[in-house]
Amino acid sequence: MKIYRVKRGILIESKESFFLNESRDWDSFINDDHLASKLEQSIASLSPVSNGKEIIAEELLAPIQNQEVWASGVTYINSKLGRQEEARDAGGGDFYARVYQAARPELFFKATAHRTVASGGKVRIRKDSTWDVPEPELTLVITSSGKIVGYTIGNDMSSRSIEGENPLYLPQAKTFDGCAGLGPCILVSEDELPGSTGISMDIFRNDQVVFSGATTLGKMKRKTKDLVSFLYRECSFPCGSLLMTGTGIVPSSEFTLESGDRIHISIEPIGTLINIVE
Numbered sequence: 039m040k041i042y043r044v045k046r047g048i049l050i051e052s053k054e055s056f057f058l059n060e061s062r063d064w065d066s067f068i069n070d071d072h073l074a075s076k077l078e079q080s081i082a083s084l085s086p087v088s089n090g091k092e093i094i095a096e097e098l099l100a101p102i103q104n105q106e107v108w109a110s111g112v113t114y115i116n117s118k119l120g121r122q123e124e125a126r127d128a129g130g131g132d133f134y135a136r137v138y139q140a141a142r143p144e145l146f147f148k149a150t151a152h153r154t155v156a157s158g159g160k161v162r163i164r165k166d167s168t169w170d171v172p173e174p175e176l177t178l179v180i181t182s183s184g185k186i187v188g189y190t191i192g193n194d195m196s197s198r199s200i201e202g203e204n205p206l207y208l209p210q211a212k213t214f215d216g217c218a219g220l221g222p223c224i225l226v227s228e229d230e231l232p233g234s235t236g237i238s239m240d241i242f243r244n245d246q247v248v249f250s251g252a253t254t255l256g257k258m259k260r261k262t263k264d265l266v267s268f269l270y271r272e273c274s275f276p277c278g279s280l281l282m283t284g285t286g287i288v289p290s291s292e293f294t295l296e297s298g299d300r301i302h303i304s305i306e307p308i309g310t311l312i313n314i315v316e
Contacts, residue, residue, distance in 0.1 A: 039051060039052045039074070039077050039225075039226050040052075040223040040224065040225055040226065040308075040309075041068070041077065041101075041188075041223060041224050041226060042093075042094055042098060042101070042222065042223045042224075043064050043098075043099045043100065043101045043102075043103075044093055044094065044097040044098055044099060045097040045099065046058065046060060046093070046097060047059050047060040047061055047062060048060075048061055048064065048067055049090060049093055049094065050077055050080060050081055050084075051090065051223070052077070052081055055086045055090075056086060056087050056089075056090025056091075056093070057080070057081045057084040057085070057086055057087065058084065058087050058090075058093070059080055059084065064101075064102075064103040065103045065104050065105070065277040065278075068101075068179065068181075068187070068188070068224065068278060069181050069182055069277055069278040070181065070187070071181050071183055071185045071187065073181075073187040073188065073226050074187070074226050074227065074228050077226055094222070098156050098157060098158060098221065098222060099156050100151065100154045100155060100156040100159070100219075100220045100221055101156075101179075101190055101220055101221055101223065101224050101280075102151045102154055102220055102280060103151060103277065104151065104276075104277040105151070105275070105277050105278050105279050105280050106147065106149075106150060106275060106279050106280070107147075107148040107149040107150070107154060107177075107192075107218055107220070107279070107280045107281075107282065108145055108146065108147055108148055108269055108279060108280070108281050108282070109145070109146055109147075109148040109175070109192075109194055109212070109281070109282035109284070110143055110144060110145055110260065110265050110281065110282060110283050110284045111137065111143075111144035111145075111146065111284060112134050112137045112138045112143075112144055112284065113143070113258050113259055113260045113265075113283060113284030113285075113286075114253065114257055114258055114259065114284055114285060114286035115138070115257070115259070115286075116253070116257075116285075116286050116287065116288045117284055117285055117286065117288060119288070120198075120288035133205055138259065142268065143260055143264070143265055143268055145265070145268060145269055146208060146209070146212060147209075147213065148194065148212060148213060148217070148218055148282060149213060149217055149218040152215075153213070153214070153215050153216065153217050153218060154217075154218045154219070154220055155216060155218070155219050155220075155313065156219070156220065156221050156222070157219070157221035157222035157310070157311045157312050157313070158312055158313075158314075159219065159313060159314075160216060160313070160314050160315070160316040161193060161195050161216045161217070161218075161219050161301070161313045161314070161315060161316065162195065162214065162215060162216030162217065162315070162316045163195065163197070163295050163297075163315060163316075164197050164200070164210075164214055166200070167197035167199050167200055167211075168199045168294070169197070169198040169199035169202070169291070169294045170195070170196065170197050170198065170199075170294050170295045171195075171196055171198055171288070171289050171293065171294065171295060172193050172194070172195055172196075172219075172239065172241070172295065172301045172303070172313070173193070173194035173195070173196050173282075173284075173285035173287070173288075174191070174192075174193065174194075174237055174238075174239040174285055174287050174303040174305075175191075175192040175193075175194055175237075175282040175283055175284060175285050176189060176191070176192070176231070176235075176237065176255060176282075176283045176305060177189065177190045177191060177192035177220065177280050177281065177282045177283065178262055178265075178266065178280065178281045178283060179224050179278070179280055180266055180269075180270075180275070180278055180279045180280070180281060181278045182274070182275050182276055182277065182278050184266055184267070184270040186230075186262060186263070186266060187226060188224040188225055188226040188227060189224065189225045189227065189231060189305075189308055190220055190221060190223065190224045190225070190280070190308060191219075191220070191221065191222075191303050191304075191305050191308055191309070191310075191311040192218065192219065192220055192280070192282040192311075193218060193219030193220075193301060193303055193311055193313050194212070194217075194218065194282050194285065195216070195217045195218065195219070196211055196212060197210070197211040197212075198211070216316060219301075219303075219311055219313040220280065220311070221311050222309050222310070222311060222312075223308065223309060225307060225308045230262065231255055232255070232256075233254060233255050233256025234254055234255075234256060235254060235255045235256075235305065235306070236252060236253075236254050236304075236305070236306060237252065237253050237254065237255065237286065237287065237303070237304070237305050238250075238251065238252040238287075238303070238304045238305075239251050239252075239287050239301065239302065239303045239304075240301075240302045241289075241295070241299055241300070241301050241302075242299065242300040242301075242302070243296065243298070243299050243300075244298075248293070248299070249289050249293055251287035251288075251289070252287065253286035253287055254286075257286050258283065258284065258286065260283070260284070262283060265281060265283060266281065269281060295315050296315065297315055297316060298314070298315060299314070299315040300312065300313075300314050300315075301313045301314075301315070
């Protein structure tokens with residue numbers, strides 16, 4: 039099943055039918071270790087709505103209210119190589135090789151709701167940056183107890199020029215207004231997504247594809263449960279959290295985003311997150 043946060047409540051998609059729960063309390067609804075069974079009970083008491091797709095098109099919000107968004111770095115070999123390239127002149131390339139091999143993962147704070155946009159929304163590139171890319175990432179939906187109850191798609195907007203200047207500038211390279219896209223929905227599942235699950239990204243400029251890439255979850259070095267375990271060691275999340283799990287799709291150093299670019303990130307069976315660069 040999938041759930042969408044929309045202006046009038048929570049839209050549930052099940053077997054190609056849609057059900058509208060008019061609760062606006064997204065925090066309490068998704069912060070439930072038994073979210074899958076809650077959805078089953080919820081749709082049993084609701085009548086299907088015929089205009090579910092229209093509601094999504096007109097009212098879609100990012101699937102976040104008071105959750106924090108965190109992110110994992112250097113979880114794919116392509117990410118390690120890309121980070122080493124960008125930090126080579128600053129002398130920080132070796133840091134990323136060490137992180138890739140270390141037992142402890144790289145975890146960093148990414149965004150809160152007001153810096154996050156929904157599918158169809160506008161993400162931003164920093165005005166003081168010269169090299170900017172989107173990073174397509176499977177994003178975990180985690181309850182306050184640390185249980186993974188669902189999955190969504192994340193767009194981790196990143197300034198490679200700032201991070202490459204000095205690895206200590208990571209917070210500035212990663213966290214700013216419009217720095218994260220999330221959506222379009224949450225796939226609620228008790229099961230871990232298989233390694234064969236594909237992630238793809240296409241970037242359009244003037245309706246022409248200027249970048250295209252793909253990978254699979256099986257190429258991720260880290261286990262999702264291990265990432266959650268480290269995140270929750272000394273941090274509490276009263277409303278739950280969202281954790282981006284890193285990217286395996288890294289555009290070359292010749293590519294940088296421009297205003298007006300359209301980013302399509304797809305992970306089946308979740309769907310496609312679409313963002314436009316402001």
